[in-house]
Amino acid sequence: xxxxxxxxxxxxxxxxxxxxxxxxxxxxxxxxxxxxxxxxxxxxxxxxxxxxxxxxxxxxxxxxxxxxxxxxxxxxxxxxxxxxxxxxxxxxxxxxxxxxxxxxxxxxxxxxxxxxxxxxxxxxxxxxxxxxxxxxxxxxxxxxxxxxxxxxxxxxxxxxxxxxxxxxxxxxxxxxxxxxxxxxxxxxxxxxxxxxxxxxxxxxxxxxxxxxxxxxxxxxxxxxxxxxxxxxxxxxxxxxxxxxxxxxxxxxxxxxxxxxxxxxxxxxxxxxxxx
Numbered sequence: 001x002x003x004x005x006x007x008x009x010x011x012x013x014x015x016x017x018x019x020x021x022x023x024x025x026x027x028x029x030x031x032x033x034x035x036x037x038x039x040x041x042x043x044x045x046x047x048x049x050x051x052x053x054x055x056x057x058x059x060x061x062x063x064x065x066x067x068x069x070x071x072x073x074x075x076x077x078x079x080x081x082x083x084x085x086x087x088x089x090x091x092x093x094x095x096x097x098x099x100x101x102x103x104x105x106x107x108x109x110x111x112x113x114x115x116x117x118x119x120x121x122x123x124x125x126x127x128x129x130x131x132x133x134x135x136x137x138x139x140x141x142x143x144x145x146x147x148x149x150x151x152x153x154x155x156x157x158x159x160x161x162x163x164x165x166x167x168x169x170x171x172x173x174x175x176x177x178x179x180x181x182x183x184x185x186x187x188x189x190x191x192x193x194x195x196x197x198x199x200x201x202x203x204x205x206x207x208x209x210x211x212x213x214x215x216x217x218x219x220x221x222x223x224x225x226x227x228x229x230x231x232x233x234x235x236x237x238x239x240x241x242x243x244x245x246x247x248x249x250x251x252x253x254x255x256x257x258x259x260x261x262x263x264x265x266x267x268x269x270x271x272x273x274x275x
Contacts, residue, residue: 004230005030008081010074012064012121013091015042017190018140018226021219022088023047027055034077036062037091063213064091064117065109074124084128086230089121090140092158097199098272099153106199107154114158119165122180126169129178136179138167138230143186143243146236147250147257150265159184163236170235183226184245187216201271232268 004026011026013019014035023035027050030154037043040061047059062073078084092114095106119138129135144152145159166182217240228236238244249256 002029003084004227007031007085008034008077008083009085009123010034010036010072010125012036012062012075012089012117013140014046015039015060018185018188018219018222019088019090020046020225022090022226023050023057025220025223027053027057031056031086032081033057034060036060036073037063038063039236062091064089064121065112067116067120070117070120070149071124074121074128078125078128083132084125084135086136086138087121088138088140089127090138092140094152094155094196095199096151096196096268097153097201098151098268101199102153103270107198109155110127112200113159114155115161118162122165122169126173126178130173131212134177136181136230136233137166137169137173138181138183138226140183140185141166143184143238143247146184146247147180147240150261159173167235179231181234182236183229183238184238184243184247185217185222186238186240188222188245189216189218190222201268 009026009031011019011033012025014023015037019035019037023033023046026033033047033050033056035043035047035057038061040059043058047057050057060073063068064070074084074087095102095110097106122137122139125135125137129137139162140161141162142155144156145163148156148160163182163184166180170180185197222239225239226237238247246257
């Protein structure tokens with residue numbers, strides 16, 4: 001029997017990318033999905049598709065940067081269904097650019113969505129799961145949450161915060177049968193980079209920036225890796241293989257990756273200066 005069958009599952013950022021693929025796969029596995037996203041029309045279409053194939057899903061409008069709304073949503077969901085088995089704090093955005101080009105508004109936007117949204121979802125779900133004596137929190141971070149890369153200051157800062165939070169919650173939850181995993185994808189064909197702001201760089205250079213990742217894993221394969229990691233109760237779920245190798249090298253000696261960082265930064269600055 002699949003461990004997700006008949007389980008109550010919240011997925012934020014369920015309208016596109018990895019979040020959408022999570023909803024679709026869990027729908028096939030018999031979970032009861034509450035898919036939340038700021039884009040209600042898109043997440044509603046995801047839910048319609050799941051239900052048309054015999055799955056069970058509900059669409060909810062949610063702006064994860066509104067921590068009060070996130071808290072209320074999680075509490076109301078657990079109250080309506082009588083429990084909360086899984087929560088995927090997955091919603092996020094990206095902004096490319098050097099710190100010298102970032103405004104305070106840029107910082108606030110990415111931290112409010114990528115970090116505060118995860119904090120609100122995790123902290124609220126954690127209390128509920130401690131009381132009920134079970135549950136699993138899955139936070140979507142990134143390989144950028146394990147390894148600092150240039151040109152993604154806000155994104156990397158938020159993702160490092162998610163990794164720290166997840167590790168703390170995993171330790172505190174172990175005595176209460178509350179599990180916590182953090183997902184750290186490398187290059188995945190997700191929608192997070194579609195139309196992403198690239199600060200102080202002309203739009204015509206977007207394809208060159210996106211080309212920094214030549215090989216990307218499909219969201220479908222990414223979700224299979226994620227769910228397998230959850231089944232194993234892995235603390236850190238990192239993929240594809242290239243990301244695992246990079247993390248391994250970083251753990252041996254962070255300086256090993258300095259040439260890669262230099263190449264990334266020089267390449268980015270070429271297009272920045274061209275603008």
